[in-house]
Amino acid sequence: MGVINMISNINIDDAMTIKLDYDLPEYPKFDPSYRRAPRRESHLTEADKALAIKNALRYIHPDHHAQMAKEFAQELEEHGRIYGYRFRPEGKLYGKPIDEYKGQCIEGRAIQVMIDNNLDFDVALYPYELVTYGETGQVCQNWMQYRLIKKYLEVMTDEQTLVVMSGHPMGLFHSHKMAPRVIISNGLMVGTFDDQKNFNRAAALGVANYGQMTAGGWMYIGPQGIVHGTFNTLLNAGRLKLGIPQDGNLAGRLFVSAGLGGMSGAQGKAAEIAGAASIIAEVDDSRIETRYTQGWVSHRTGSLEEAWKIAKEHMDAKKPCAVAYHGNIVDLLEYLYNNNIHVDLLSDQTSCHVPYDGGYCPQGLTFEERTEMLDKDPEKFVELVNKTLQHHYEMICKLHEKGTYFFDYGNSFLKAVYDTGIKSICKNGENDLDGFVFPSYVEDILGPCLFDFGYGPFRWCCLSRNPEDLHKTDMAAAEYIKAHNRRYQDYDNYVWVRDAEKNKLVVGTQCRILYQDAMGRMNLALKFNEMVRNGEIGPVILGRDHHDTGGTDAPFRETSNIKDGSNIMAEMATQCYAGNAARGMSYIALHNGGGTGIGNSINGGFGMVLDGSERVDTILKMAMPWDTMIGVSRRAWARNENALSTVAEYNELYKGQDHITMPYVADDAVVAEAVKTMKG
């Protein structure tokens, strides 16, 4: 084995101590009951195919190249990607209690828990293809990377940092105890090439990973991650658009949407918690089965009449329900419109950030037919997707005329319709620079009501996997919020966390999401670290969704309520990421695409391990306010009213330590007068 693979007299095998085992693992069994990803688009020339195989062989000892080259070629042919299936560990992966992992530092073990949780059969969308959620969001590109990352995490000390580029562990480098243990980037592309087609080629070559948001940032916590945001969005939409009082809920109201997948699977549950009756269309019966057995939808049917009957009965009784309708959303909308049924709130959460890669199912095709057409006739598939998207939009407009409130729920639905050639969907009638005729949920609701104050999707996982630890942290959080109840948002958050356990939100590890502002996040983090220190609970990892105040630059979503023209800039997310690194978060990630697709956003997040130490207290005090206030500062600079008041309060609170620049706000009349004097 020793003297082989000599390039320029370098013995590659001897030059590495951290590498995959010499022996090839046995080819694992694949359980046919789990969903498999459709074949992916790749655009490869013959030379590219050779390059893709050669690239994948970089992980493999040359003694096995002849065998593995053929195996990789077959995977590329059949799946459009090389996943290295042979290297998938046999059986179920899941986030085990932290003590069961090997490692030289707590972060190395904690991060392994999070990676495995993202690949849990109960959690991941296509677990064999390493896809956690959002149709294409992967933990890393292939199973060789998975194994190698774990090897690095097992040996990493608390004075080293692991560099991970699009799933590839580039190596361990010396750093220091207050530095991040892992720095991740996913799918970041050079401007000229930053489009879906080039990304697909790069992914097929094995050099680009689509991290979505938390999939490649190893911070996904199952559909619970989005339930709280959806609950907030629906409740506040009801307050703003339906006249629901501050202390009321959506009882007797109808919410309609599509998608019961990774994130979209949260919609029924969130609507139920907010008191509404809801009907959610889903073309894939296996996803309905998952959500039904998890208790995330209360009813399921393939009949439009029955779906409406169940919803109507619950509306009349002012009781909540979540009905999964097995079928296409466009069929459901046609039925509701033709039968003159009033829909109060309407949205969509199909994977429209990748409509042509399987994210959106055309009307008239079953889910199975859609998968087959994607493989056999992708051009026809594109044609049908476009036709359905246009008709879908037409139905939304018709319902809107009858008084329905429609909002884009951050899945690039409106952008996808625009991309089919519908210019009338643009606010300026020409292009997407000023947004679309229907506001996104961030523009109307989540931005002004939450992000501008700094409220965002703070989350934590109890690394012991012990439900009692989660219970204790829930109670501590409820107590803290009750004592700091300043606004209706705080009260909503209190109710949320008070009832969270009862609402059975956990899928996978013992995690919780809880919207909090900068001070709330920091104080809860310090409280949990103290609880770890006192031995009340085991270690905890904190994180957040990238879908946050400061974590994401995405003009069609997170930053759609930033109106100073800077919505096309991607500097905030980058600064947020760099700042979190500088302050010592345990691991940090920066991605292209997120929930809105390649080239449409830059987004980042973090993970922070609480081991009870004073070192961690020091990091939390620096990093937690920064991570949120960078976003609030940007929003204040864009003249958003609620962000201005939040920054003014912060400047007072942190006097002499932090200071944020604020804008002088000009009078529109003065500006208009000045413009009139201009000649050109």
Ligand SMILES: NC(=O)c1ccc[n+]([C@@H]2O[C@H](COP(=O)([O-])OP(=O)(O)OC[C@H]3O[C@@H](n4cnc5c(N)ncnc54)[C@H](O)[C@@H]3O)[C@@H](O)[C@H]2O)c1
């Ligand atoms: N607003 C947010 O906070 C937020 C958060 C996460 C994800 N998202 C976005 O929401 C979208 C969905 O995310 P996900 O993780 O649930 O993806 P997913 O791919 O797991 O789920 C989408 C579901 O839609 C179904 N579907 C597709 N076309 C359909 C049709 N025409 N009719 C009925 N059902 C159809 C699919 O079968 C699938 O189950 C993504 O674009 C994602 O980026 C938004």
